[in-house]
Amino acid sequence: MTTPLHIVCPHCDAVNRVPQERLGEAPTCGKCQASLFTGQPVDLSGARFLKHVERSDIPVLVDFWAPWCGPCRTMAPFYAQAARQLEPRLRVVKVDTEANQELGARHGIRSIPTLALFSNGREVARQPGAMDTGNILAWVQRNLQGPR
Template sequence: MSDPIHIVCPQCEAINRLAPARLSDNPVCGKCAQTLFNGKPLDVTSEQFNRHISRNDIPVLVDFWAEWCGPCKMMAPHYAQAAQRLEPQLRLLKVDTERAQDVSARFAIRSIPTLALFKGGREIARQAGAMDAGRIAAWVQSQL
């Protein structure tokens, strides 16, 4: 039996302990009873970003974007499709670089959209430019 992993609830942000084998069983939060994975990227604030990056034991994929960015808007539905493919093995977040300027500055985001992959609380890969869902999923899988 493998050690339990920690998963941050997308609704209440409680830290849940879960057996890795249960990831695919539609697990629910022990605090709010909401599903831990809904196949959609989470639009997060700076504080939520920090919690998800530091406390999730599964890899976290982050889309750094902005409302005014045309390529970001074009990629958004593809990123949502990628979430359906990649969850529950990954958590997918969206960080609006205008609202979370501290996070964008900390990770030196120079162009958007930029995808950054985090594992164990640190960035392990980065890719700038819009991609379709298949390319997003293939890129992530090539990095893990």
């Protein structure tokens, strides 16, 4: 048995320990009993964002977006489809930069949509501009493989 991974619940933000080999078995939260993976991007703000990025042992993919942004709205269904394919290997989240301006500023978001990939609490890749599902998946895969 491998060392358990820390997975933050998308519902109550409790940190759960889940054996890596059980990620695909629809694990539930030990605190609220809800599914740890929903197949949908999780809307995060403030402290919730920090907890998911800093406490999760799986990478976190973030879409920095705004409701008034046309390209953001165009990309939203592609991002949701990518979430269904990437979970449970990654946590897929969205941050509304209009409602959470401090997060956008803290991470230097200058254009939206912008995807950012976090691993072990640190940003490892960033990509501005709208993408379709295939390009999102390819970009994530390239950036999780690390330097060649």
